Amino acid sequence: MALTDYCFHETPGGILRYEVSCQPCGNVYVELSGPSAPAAVAA
Numbered sequence: 001m002a003l004t005d006y007c008f009h010e011t012p013g014g015i016l017r018y019e020v021s022c023q024p025c026g027n028v029y030v031e032l033s034g035p036s037a038p039a040a041v042a043a
């Protein structure tokens with residue numbers, strides 16, 4: 001059985017940081033997500 005810690009951090013700029021930390025092995029997985037720029041539309 002693996003034990004993990006999950007954390008979510010939101011910055012003032014709207015970036016969301018998702019972090020998973022594995023206690024037995026010490027590995028950390030980090031994913032950043034945030035708002036994307038609107039797509040350009042050809043006229």
